[in-house]
Amino acid sequence: MSEKNRQGKRTAREKLAAEREKHRSRDRRRRALIVGASVVCVLGLAAVIGVVAANAGKDDGSESAGPVVAPSGAQGxxxxxxxxxxxxxxxxxxxxxxxxxxxxxxxxxxxxxxxxxxxxxxxxxxxxxxxxxxxxxxxxxxxxxxxxxxxxxxxxxxxxxxxxxxxxxxxxxxxxxxxxxxxxxxxxxxxxxxxxxxxxxxxxxxxxxxxxxxxxxxxxxxxxxxxxxxxxxxxxxxxxxxxxxxxxxxxxxxxxx
The missing domain is CATH 3.40.30.10 (Glutaredoxin)
Incomplete structure (x- = not known):
């Protein structure tokens, strides 16, 4: 095989290896973005759930306004x-x-x-x-x-x-x-x-x-x-x-x- 052909094959292999590495790097970045987004979503959901759970049923923070006065005819x-x-x-x-x-x-x-x-x-x-x-x-x-x-x-x-x-x-x-x-x-x-x-x-x-x-x-x-x-x-x-x-x-x- 001539030196020219060997050089051409090395160049092709190097280009292929470089292309594969580029794809692997892109895949790694994509996976990192997906994982990061998932973490943000989970944390965001947890925060929402936490707020709802923390506030569920709370009054507006004001103290009870005087004695309990039931409306006319209230039962039960x-x-x-x-x-x-x-x-x-x-x-x-x-x-x-x-x-x-x-x-x-x-x-x-x-x-x-x-x-x-x-x-x-x-x-x-x-x-x-x-x-x-x-x-x-x-x-x-x-x-x-x-x-x-x-x-x-x-x-x-x-x-x-x-x-x-x-x-x-x-x-x-x-x-x-x-x-x-x-x-x-x-x-x-x-x-x-x-x-x-x-x-x-x-x-x-x-x-x-x-x-x-x-x-x-x-x-x-x-x-x-x-x-x-x-x-x-x-x-x-x-x-x-x-x-x-x-x-x-x-x-x-x-x-x-």
């Missing part, structure tokens, strides 16, 4: 349930809700008409319990202030329509719009006869704030996974993926036979 253990419907109904629906909770709004919009129909027919009693977990998770006071305003509406005998107005006009989860008491009072104007001086004073003075905080503590101690929690005669139906408004109606009507 420690007077923490706002009842709707007849006491003699054969079925009881227990609902834990947060006025800032998007899933609660979705439940209400889907089931509201059926629940109203059944309560008005005397077949169902609903016990509403109010929680403030979004205040703890996202920051702010809108859950508590909206719950206090709903309790003020209960004092005026207007809980159900005002409850519905709050969910219909729920701001985005990250928007603490319900912390604005004037906003809550403006929404009361959508309910006939609710926007009175007594209601306004109740909202602005936080008359039921301590009751709301006590209700939220009961939620925390109840072992529930989140809001909404919906129990039909003690059975969690919100976790039943086959549940529909029609199925709920059938269950209640069957129990009423």
């Amino acid at each position: 253990k420690d007077g923490l349930a706002i009842p709707v419907g007849e006491d003699g109904a054969k079925s009881t629906l227990t609902i834990w809700e947060d006025f800032r909770c998007p899933a609660c709004k979705a439940f209400e919009l889907a089931y509201r008409d059926t629940i109203h129909e059944l309560t008005e027919a005397g077949q169902l009693k609903v016990e509403y319990h109010l929680a403030t977990i979004i205040d703890g998770n996202m920051g702010g006071t809108g859950s508590r202030k909206a719950a206090n305003a709903a309790a003020c509406a209960q004092d005026a005998g207007k809980f159900t329509p005002y409850h519905d107005v709050l969910f219909t006009n729920q701001p985005p989860e990250t928007d603490d719009a319900f912390a604005d008491e004037d906003r809550l009072i403006d929404l009361a104007g959508k309910v006939d006869g609710l926007d009175t001086t007594l209601f306004q004073e109740c909202v602005k003075n936080g008359r039921h704030n301590s009751w709301v905080e006590k209700s939220n503590k009961a939620f925390q101690n109840g072992g529930f996974s989140g809001t909404p929690t919906v129990l039909l005669d003690g059975k969690n139906i919100y976790q039943d993926q086959s549940m529909t408004p029609a199925k709920l109606k059938q269950l209640v009507e069957d129990a009423d036979q």
Whole structure:
């Protein structure tokens, strides 16, 4: 073999080796980037989980505002349930809700008409319990202030329509719009006869704030996974993926036979 041919083969081998090394270096850099990105994602997720876990269910940090004052007609253990419907109904629906909770709004919009129909027919009693977990998770006071305003509406005998107005006009989860008491009072104007001086004073003075905080503590101690929690005669139906408004109606009507 001529010296020229040997030199040409050496050059080709060297070029091939250099190309392979370039590919290996590129692969090493790519793997390093992937691993680094994965670590960042894991740490980021851990940080998010840590924040949520650390804040879950916390109040806004304010101290309890005076004595616990339950709204008019509150029932159940420690007077923490706002009842709707007849006491003699054969079925009881227990609902834990947060006025800032998007899933609660979705439940209400889907089931509201059926629940109203059944309560008005005397077949169902609903016990509403109010929680403030979004205040703890996202920051702010809108859950508590909206719950206090709903309790003020209960004092005026207007809980159900005002409850519905709050969910219909729920701001985005990250928007603490319900912390604005004037906003809550403006929404009361959508309910006939609710926007009175007594209601306004109740909202602005936080008359039921301590009751709301006590209700939220009961939620925390109840072992529930989140809001909404919906129990039909003690059975969690919100976790039943086959549940529909029609199925709920059938269950209640069957129990009423």
